[in-house]
Structures are given as structure tokens and as C-alpha cells.
Amino acid sequence: MFGKKKPTPQIDKDQLELIENAQKRIKQKKRLYVHFVVFLIGAIFLIVANTVLGIGENVTFFGKEWFLYAILLWLFFFLYHLFNVFITHKFMGKAWEKQQLEKLVSKQKQRIEELKSSFVKEEKIIAKSEVYNESKNETKKSKLTIIVAAAENNAIGKGNQLIWHLSDDLKRFKNLTNEHHIIMGRKTFESFPKPLPNRTHVVITRQANYKVPDGVIVVNSLEDAIDASKNDSQPFIIGGGEIYKQALTIVDKIELTRVHESFEADTFFPSIDTSIWKETANTFHAKDDNHAFEFSFITYQKK
The missing domain is CATH 3.40.430.10 (Dihydrofolate Reductase, subunit A)
Incomplete structure (x- = not known):
């Protein structure tokens, strides 16, 4: 009763891996959400800074205000982040790794079977040569x-x-x-x-x-x-x-x-x-x- 430790629940290794993957996924989505919010606030700030505060109002590129290019560049990085979280993760995540591993294992098994078959052929050839040598030795054995x-x-x-x-x-x-x-x-x-x-x-x-x-x-x-x-x-x-x-x-x-x-x-x-x-x-x-x-x-x- 006293002095006894409560048994700690044992988590299966696969279950623990699933939990860790889920936690990593949550962190990825949180970072994407934070990036989205910062992007929106940053875009509004750049527009206000140029149009209201007049910061860099005379700076243009190809006839367009500089903040438009800054927003587009930032948008590119955000879209890349979005693509990485929802697209790349699917075909290069754990499922993709498992699929690639299974393919590699399958190829290795096929290679091993090919090697085994070649070994069997070699063993048969060796066995035939040994039988031949034995038969030769029989013909050469001493005649009493x-x-x-x-x-x-x-x-x-x-x-x-x-x-x-x-x-x-x-x-x-x-x-x-x-x-x-x-x-x-x-x-x-x-x-x-x-x-x-x-x-x-x-x-x-x-x-x-x-x-x-x-x-x-x-x-x-x-x-x-x-x-x-x-x-x-x-x-x-x-x-x-x-x-x-x-x-x-x-x-x-x-x-x-x-x-x-x-x-x-x-x-x-x-x-x-x-x-x-x-x-x-x-x-x-x-x-x-x-x-x-x-x-x-x-x-x-x-x-």
C-alpha cells in the first residue's frame, strides 16, 4: 500500500512513433499559421508604410511600387511553406519513406534470390565435378x-x-x-x-x-x-x-x-x-x- 510506486503505463513503440509524428505535424501547421498571420500583417504594414507614411513612395520598379514586389516575394516564401507542409509532406513523409523502404527491401530480396539460384547452379556443377572426380578415383583405386x-x-x-x-x-x-x-x-x-x-x-x-x-x-x-x-x-x-x-x-x-x-x-x-x-x-x-x-x-x- 505505502511505498509502492504506481505502475507507469507502457506505450507500444509503434504508438509512440505515431504520437511523435502527430506532434511534429501539429508544430508544422502551427508554424504555417503563424507565417500566414505574419504575412498578412506584414503585407498591410508595407502598404500602409508606403501609401500613408510615404516611406519609399518615389521608389518604383518597372513602373510599380516597391512594396508590391516585397509582398510578392514574401507570398512566394509563404506558398513554398504551404506546399512543403501539405504537399511535400505527403510524398516524402513517413508513408513515402515506408513505401521506398519496402521497394528497396523487395529489390534486395529479389537480388538475394538471384544469388541463391546462382549458388544452387554452382553447387550442382561442383557436385557433378565431385562425382566425376570420385568416379575417376574409383577407377584409379588400388587393385589388390x-x-x-x-x-x-x-x-x-x-x-x-x-x-x-x-x-x-x-x-x-x-x-x-x-x-x-x-x-x-x-x-x-x-x-x-x-x-x-x-x-x-x-x-x-x-x-x-x-x-x-x-x-x-x-x-x-x-x-x-x-x-x-x-x-x-x-x-x-x-x-x-x-x-x-x-x-x-x-x-x-x-x-x-x-x-x-x-x-x-x-x-x-x-x-x-x-x-x-x-x-x-x-x-x-x-x-x-x-x-x-x-x-x-x-x-x-x-x-
């Missing part, structure tokens, strides 16, 4: 190849060692894999006395902090190994048995040395499904002084 020597019963090794020694097979392995990435499991890598020259070794292992010589890449999965070899046009997967099994469904080609004999082994190559794989090359080698077994170089391409 398995290279393996397997017996008739698919045996490939025993005790982490090769079961046979075929000179021409080793030469073929060297020629095909030279200057390429070779992907292998840890045990296969450890079967080498040292890393093979002119090749980038990618070793797959789950062991943490697995120590390898400089230049050897260590990864934790076949996917990571493929990613590490993506800049190579044809990385080779060289073993062992589990890596071959994982890779068989994703590789593009198999370079197989088929040893025409069966052996006891602890590591085997998966069977090749001929409904998926097509034989594209087959070269037979007979036994000789350097080769204890018959073998064939066979190339398979995925259908």
Missing part, C-alpha cells in the same frame, strides 16, 4: 592381388616355413612384387631373415609396441593395411593363411603357383571358387634340376 604358392591340397607352409624351394617361383614373386607394398601377417614377416629389398612391408599384428626395422609399417587389421597401401596401384597380399582367408573376398586378382603335389602342412590356402574366379592365364613348368616338383603359374581374375 593375392600372391601365393599352394600345393594340390592347398598346403602353403609348415612350421612357419615354405615346404618347397622353387627357383622360378621365387623369381616370379620378386618380379611381381618389386617396388610394391606387400601385406602380411606377423608370422610371415618373421619368417624372413630380413625385410625384402625394394618393397614396402606392411605387417598386421595385434601385439602392442611390436618392434620392426625402419621403413616397415605396422597395423592392427587388414583394413588398415589396405589403407596404408592406398597410394600403390597394386599392393600384394603374401600371407599367411588367416590373412589370405580374410582377403580372398576383397581382392581383385590371384597370382597362384600351383605345386602339383600334396604335402603335410599346418597352414593352408582357402579353396578357390571357380564360380567367382575366372582363370585368365596358366603356364606349366615341368620338373628339372632346379625344380623338384611340377608346378603351374595360374592367374585368376574376379568375374
Whole structure:
């Protein structure tokens, strides 16, 4: 009750603007009315001063008394004031400003829509070029190849060692894999006395902090190994048995040395499904002084 302030009425911003405009309009009309009254009194004064008091009675311009020109000049300023209050105010007042603003906003919106449409066209062109580039990249992606020597019963090794020694097979392995990435499991890598020259070794292992010589890449999965070899046009997967099994469904080609004999082994190559794989090359080698077994170089391409 006591000490409480009466709430002050809140006036809407638009209402306040209307009130201010109305007050300015009233002041304009008051000034015009004052100007009119002063003009009438001033005109009468000039006439009386000349005709009754004789002020400047001998001053004429073009045969007319000077006060007539003074009254006409003053009338001009009054008419200009009248025009400004009732005419100019209408087409340059708040309504006119609002109309001009709406026109400008409309033009800006139209310009923005034009820019948007041009951006959409550019985005479509960019998107098409990106799709084209992606398709080009797809054609340029690495072609994975398995290279393996397997017996008739698919045996490939025993005790982490090769079961046979075929000179021409080793030469073929060297020629095909030279200057390429070779992907292998840890045990296969450890079967080498040292890393093979002119090749980038990618070793797959789950062991943490697995120590390898400089230049050897260590990864934790076949996917990571493929990613590490993506800049190579044809990385080779060289073993062992589990890596071959994982890779068989994703590789593009198999370079197989088929040893025409069966052996006891602890590591085997998966069977090749001929409904998926097509034989594209087959070269037979007979036994000789350097080769204890018959073998064939066979190339398979995925259908």
C-alpha cells in the first residue's frame, strides 16, 4: 500500500512513433499559421508604410511600387511553406519513406534470390565435378592381388616355413612384387631373415609396441593395411593363411603357383571358387634340376 510506486503505463513503440509524428505535424501547421498571420500583417504594414507614411513612395520598379514586389516575394516564401507542409509532406513523409523502404527491401530480396539460384547452379556443377572426380578415383583405386604358392591340397607352409624351394617361383614373386607394398601377417614377416629389398612391408599384428626395422609399417587389421597401401596401384597380399582367408573376398586378382603335389602342412590356402574366379592365364613348368616338383603359374581374375 505505502511505498509502492504506481505502475507507469507502457506505450507500444509503434504508438509512440505515431504520437511523435502527430506532434511534429501539429508544430508544422502551427508554424504555417503563424507565417500566414505574419504575412498578412506584414503585407498591410508595407502598404500602409508606403501609401500613408510615404516611406519609399518615389521608389518604383518597372513602373510599380516597391512594396508590391516585397509582398510578392514574401507570398512566394509563404506558398513554398504551404506546399512543403501539405504537399511535400505527403510524398516524402513517413508513408513515402515506408513505401521506398519496402521497394528497396523487395529489390534486395529479389537480388538475394538471384544469388541463391546462382549458388544452387554452382553447387550442382561442383557436385557433378565431385562425382566425376570420385568416379575417376574409383577407377584409379588400388587393385589388390593375392600372391601365393599352394600345393594340390592347398598346403602353403609348415612350421612357419615354405615346404618347397622353387627357383622360378621365387623369381616370379620378386618380379611381381618389386617396388610394391606387400601385406602380411606377423608370422610371415618373421619368417624372413630380413625385410625384402625394394618393397614396402606392411605387417598386421595385434601385439602392442611390436618392434620392426625402419621403413616397415605396422597395423592392427587388414583394413588398415589396405589403407596404408592406398597410394600403390597394386599392393600384394603374401600371407599367411588367416590373412589370405580374410582377403580372398576383397581382392581383385590371384597370382597362384600351383605345386602339383600334396604335402603335410599346418597352414593352408582357402579353396578357390571357380564360380567367382575366372582363370585368365596358366603356364606349366615341368620338373628339372632346379625344380623338384611340377608346378603351374595360374592367374585368376574376379568375374
